[in-house]
Amino acid sequence: MTSVINYLGSFIEWYRPVSLAELLNLRHTYPGNASKLVFGNTRVQIETKYQQIEYPRLISLTFIDELKQLERTKHSFIFGAGVTLTRLQSTLILWKNQMASDAGVDICQALLDQLKHFGSTQIRNVVSIGGNIINPLSTSDLSPIFQAADALLELHSINSGVRRVPFRDYLMPHHCVSIKDDEILVAIHIPFPQASSANAYRRPVSHGQQSIPERPINQKVVGSSLLHQSAYLHTTGEAKYTNDIPQLQNTLHAALVLSKQSYARIKHIDISAASNVPGFVSYVSHTDVPSRNDFGAVVHDEEVFASSIVQCVGTIIGLVVCESERSAQMASRLIQIDYEPLTPIILTIDEAISHKSFLGNELQLQRGDLATGFGNADNTLEGVVLIGGQEHFYLETNCCMAVPSNDNGELTLYSSTQDLSNLQAAVAVALGVDANRITCRVKRIGGAFGGKGPRAEILAVAVSVAAVKLGRPVRLNMERDTDMCVTGQRHPYKIEYKVGFMNDGQFTALDVYLWSNAGCSFDVSMPILQTSMLHIDNTYQFHNVHLRGRLCKTNLPSNTACRSFGAPQSLLACETIIEHVAAHLNLDPLVVRCRNFYKEGDLTHFGQKLERWNVPRLFDELVESSDFIRRQKSVDDFNRMNAYRKRGLSILTTKRGVGYHFKSLNQAGALVHVYKDGSVLLTHGGTEMGQGLHTKMVSIAAEVLDCDVDRIHVSETSTDTVPNATKTSASISSDINGMAVRLACEQIRERLNILLRSDNDQLQNLSWDDLVKHAYYKRIDLSAHGFYAAPDAFNTDFGQNRANYHYFTQGAAAAEVELDTLTGDWHLLRVDILMLRKHFIARRLKSMKQLGIGRIIDLEFGSSEAAHHLIVELYDKDNIILTDSNYIILSLIRKRTDVATDERFGINETYPANSVKQPKDLISLKNVVLNENNTN
Ligand SMILES: Cc1cc2nc3c(=O)[nH]c(=O)nc-3n(C[C@H](O)[C@H](O)[C@H](O)COP(=O)(O)OP(=O)(O)OC[C@H]3O[C@@H](n4cnc5c(N)ncnc54)[C@H](O)[C@@H]3O)c2cc1C
The missing domain is CATH 3.30.465.10 (Uridine Diphospho-n-acetylenolpyruvylglucosamine Reductase; domain 3)
Structure with missing residues (x-):
């Protein structure tokens, strides 16, 4: 009972x-x-x-x-x-x-x-x-x-x-x-x-559709739709993260002691109540740091543990280390700290400006002559854009474990960071040991979005200090609220602008001041501000530009990298300027955008020539494919008919520079081992955070080695396999790590190819596993290191108004939104995003001809082997077919088989360009159109 x-x-x-x-x-x-x-x-x-x-x-x-x-x-x-x-x-x-x-x-x-x-x-x-x-x-x-x-x-x-x-x-x-x-x-x-008279409110279920182009026929694996390496583990919850690493014997647990004051001097710390908590082991503070307590991603302007002054709520003052996590958290709350409040407490950009509280010097970037630009303008407008911060909200909060070895002062760190190499360096500096004693490992992280760079490092340094002090493994698993309190956010910005423009909407001058709320330290705020200044033009030519930017020092946790690294703030400002100008001239913003698009070969305000510039064409295609003009009218009709629910429809283009501002960061390494059973262990410098980087690297290795994808495994990222790796960020990790993987695999493949060429014919049909086994018995080195340094990288130099990206990603999107003006409730009704088919990037239309005498038009883009044909069949059920230069079909709308000729129209089949009905004399498209008109 x-x-x-x-x-x-x-x-x-x-x-x-x-x-x-x-x-x-x-x-x-x-x-x-x-x-x-x-x-x-x-x-x-x-x-x-x-x-x-x-x-x-x-x-x-x-x-x-x-x-x-x-x-x-x-x-x-x-x-x-x-x-x-x-x-x-x-x-x-x-x-x-x-x-x-x-x-x-x-x-x-x-x-x-x-x-x-x-x-x-x-x-x-x-x-x-x-x-x-x-x-x-x-x-x-x-x-x-x-x-x-x-x-x-x-x-x-x-x-x-x-x-x-x-x-x-x-x-x-x-x-x-x-x-x-x-x-x-x-x-x-x-x-x-x-009985009720209320009507039910219904809205249709959301749905989406994505069209992805076929991969080029010469690529076997890269570009194919591969399952994410951890798909089953992610979806079953079996994927292991740092906090899932089994507890080692003797492991201690840490909890952070954080400042509760915005700006204050620490007068006294009393740990007596905390030390009475069962399981209490130690309180770790700045006095325990063996070497250097200063820390910083670029400038060392922070302390690992605050020694005297706390700069913000959330400043790390110490660590409580206990036998259990629960005791550590409880004891950390019992640490009594006496503060002497300091002034002024500065939280906002405006407060920082009025107190002249800045980090570093003002940045400037300019092109053309601003005075002439404004002098020539028919109109000028001024405005301010304010944009707030944003929490990263990765699913896995920061976590790390430091395991000291009593042998030679070695330390192994397991950390949920996206930047192992800098983590290793920061720990080595704090402990006063060489980097070769510190090994950092990460299997996967549950999202980072920029927030697990320097902010994860400072936590790992603190835990390492505790582990070395106590000679036992120490782990710190951050609660969500503590994580949010410590790790900073996207930078809030205040952007003041003055724009000069003609009556038709064409820009002549742009003068902008960007104020960034950096929080209490530099972190990576300076390169973020640079990125903002390099993206303020979005896809438009302003001709005469003067930009200034300043980092505001405030009593907030240090703000840090967050998706797109400063570009979203300035893109928002740029598009706000467009809307402002359009409203002033009573023009459709669409017109202002079109009128100011950069053209192929134009120079940006930082002197980079735009090559393979496709934005204007993307824009035109999207206007067409999203049915923009007709929908604009129905949005207007809807808004006329509805007092409180309003709709908005907008179309935007974007360009985003890919590459680091520091030349030294544009490098990557990879290490590939092929074992004698044919299995491959692949390691590279990038971290897997759910984005599928390992899957892409596996596809490159499989392509180059010419083996099956499932023979390749990526176990983890670690500093003892690939040293000095660049952090996984800046949307460039696939590019640089992929090249390093390729270079490593090419060495091994070449050794196998030499073996194939030098040995008898019987080897030709060997399977991958047997070939590798054979190579092993022939004593061929089956391991290789690949290293890639991006050739066109150089340091951004604002003094010279000079920067260079490897390339720009380009895109266009149209979005329709419905807003309830009474409740603020809103719904995204439809979004169209256009990504250019890669076959046509930077390819000019070379020729347009009719194939035979049927209603078939062949549009040829590019020339010789790089050419592609877009074949438009204007008869029966229309079809559009994309082929390579040899008329091998890469993509088509409808597969079919011609009953009369038994010709198949499908991917990898040859389009019968030569066997279409031929005329006696080739007739022009113009004549076809004329004939059509006459016939109809
Ligand atoms: C991940 C997550 C998602 C959530 N999503 C939603 C959501 O979508 N919508 C939403 O509305 N809420 C949501 N919640 C909140 C959640 O509904 C409440 O936390 C929950 O309803 C509390 O129910 P419980 O049985 O767990 O209560 P408990 O946590 O056990 O108790 C809650 C409170 O009620 C008191 N209490 C409980 N029963 C009685 C009783 N019989 N008499 C007097 N006092 C009583 C308790 O003393 C306590 O103060 C979510 C919470 C979580 C953690």
């Missing part, structure tokens, strides 16, 4: 009553904060974990029968407060089917619709109805329906007996609810409603 359980733990007392009477008694004995009722624990756990609320007693509600009732009477539903949402969901489905059109069926449907989007199955399996609606601070998805349905709450207590409170009276202002300190919510009663 189930009986009451009472368990006294080291921190909390646990009760599990099995009857309502026992429950009411317990709550009567321990009312209010003396105990906490708990069912699914999804809210209570958040309170204890993130809000650091400690409850002395927990009372479990899971065994009380009265709370589990789920009943449908003639006039109402009765839901027990301890019914899980999964049970509620399945019962509602059953009732809905049984009730057909009875009263109450709408409530069933409304609740089912709401539950469909509630958390996840795992959450619905444990969450109780009572837990969802009882907490005044939770935002409850069930409350609105219960309120609308005039629900009654059935509350029990020893003092007040049974009370039935209307739901609408239960919810009170300022997040308060009317439940007494000793009351238990037992059930919710929902009376069946009278």
Whole structure:
């Protein structure tokens, strides 16, 4: 028989009553904060974990029968407060089917619709109805329906007996609810409603479609649609991340001690209360750093542990190290720090400007003559663009483990960083040892988006100091809130502009000041600001440009790299300028954009010549393919007809420079081992963070080695296999690591080819595995290191107004959005993104001819072997066919077989360009069109 359980733990007392009477008694004995009722624990756990609320007693509600009732009477539903949402969901489905059109069926449907989007199955399996609606601070998805349905709450207590409170009276202002300190919510009663006149709001289900071009016929693997190397592991939850590394014997756990002041001097640190926590081992601070406590990605303007001054809330002051994670977190909260507040506390860009609080000097970039540009302009406009920060929100929070070896002062670090090489260097500097004693490893990381560079390094340095001090493995697993507090964000910007332009919308001059909120230290804010300044033109020619940029030093955690490294802020500013100018001239922004597009061969404001410039064509094609002009009209019609819901439709182009500003970063290495069973172990300098980098590297290795993809494995990234690797960022990791992999594999393949050429013919048909085995017995080196240095890289030099990217990615997108102007609710109705077919990039239309005398047009792009043909068949069911220079079909709209000739029209088949019906004399397209007109 189930009986009451009472368990006294080291921190909390646990009760599990099995009857309502026992429950009411317990709550009567321990009312209010003396105990906490708990069912699914999804809210209570958040309170204890993130809000650091400690409850002395927990009372479990899971065994009380009265709370589990789920009943449908003639006039109402009765839901027990301890019914899980999964049970509620399945019962509602059953009732809905049984009730057909009875009263109450709408409530069933409304609740089912709401539950469909509630958390996840795992959450619905444990969450109780009572837990969802009882907490005044939770935002409850069930409350609105219960309120609308005039629900009654059935509350029990020893003092007040049974009370039935209307739901609408239960919810009170300022997040308060009317439940007494000793009351238990037992059930919710929902009376069946009278007939309703409300109309259901519906919107169609979202859907998408993607067309990907076929890979060139000469590539066997690269460009093919390969399964992500970790696809099954990711989707089954089996993929191992840093925090999944099994605990080593003797492992200690660390928790950060962070500043709670924005800007202050540390007067005194008292660890006595923390040291009394069971399992406490040590408090680690700046005095424990063996060599250098200074730190920084470019400029060393931070401290690993604050020694005297804290610059922001979240500055790392120390580490508490304990035998368990729970003890470490608890003890870290008991460290008492006395501060002397300092002034001024600067948080915003405007405050920094008024206090002249900056990092580094002003950056400048200019082209042309601004005065002439404004002098020639018919109009000038000025404005300000403000853009806030953004949290990276990687799925895996930062985590690291440092394992010291007592032999020769070696240290192995497992870290969720995207920049192992700099992590290794930073730890070596702090510990005062050579880099060859520090090995850093990472198997995969759960997203980074730029946030796991320098910010992950400082954490790993702190943990390494603790591990070396204590001579034991130490691991730090960051809670989400701590991670967000410490690691900085995307930089907020204030961008002031003045633009000069003619009456037709053509730009003549642009003067911009970019203010970046860098937070309390440099980190990589300077190259980010440079990137912003190099992208302010987006795809437009402003002719005379003067840009200035400044980093504002504020008392915020140091802001850091975040997707696209400063470009989004300036692209937003650029497009805002376009909209501003268009509104001023009463022109369609489309016209202003078109009028100012760069042309092939133009120079950007930093002196780079635009080659393979496809943006204007992408734009034209997208206007056409997205049916933009017609849809613009229907958006206008919609907006005329609807007072509160409004639609917007916009089309934008973009270019993004690929490559690092520092020449030295444009390099990569790879190490390839082929084992004698034919399996290949591939290592390169890039980190896998879900983006599929390892999968791409495997495809390159398979292509070059000429073996199956499944013979190749990437185990991890580590500093002892590929040294001095550039961080995985800047959208260039596939390019540079891919080249290094290729160069390594080419060496091995060449050794195998020499063997094939030198040996007898029998080798020619050997399988990959047998060939490798044979090579092994012939004592051929089956291992190679590849190194790639991008040839066209050079240092960005703002003093000379000079920068150079390897190339620009180019794209165009059209988006239609609907906004509810009353609630702010919005929906993305449709997006069209156009990526150019790579076969046609930078290829000019060389010729356009009619094939034979049929209605077939052959458009030839490029010349000789690089040529491609786009064949348009204008008869029967139209077809469009893309071929290479030999008329081998690469892609087509419809596969078919010609019944009369048995000719097949499919990928890799030859298009019968020569066997189409030939005329006596070749006729021109013009004549075809004329003939067509005459015939019709
Ligand atoms: C990942 C995740 C996703 C979520 N998604 C959603 C969502 O989509 N929509 C949404 O609305 N919410 C969502 N939530 C919040 C969630 O619904 C609430 O945390 C949950 O409803 C609480 O139910 P529980 O049974 O876990 O309550 P518990 O955490 O056990 O308790 C919550 C509170 O209710 C009190 N309590 C519980 N039962 C009773 C009772 N019978 N009488 C008196 N007091 C009681 C407890 O003392 C406590 O104060 C989500 C939470 C998580 C963690």
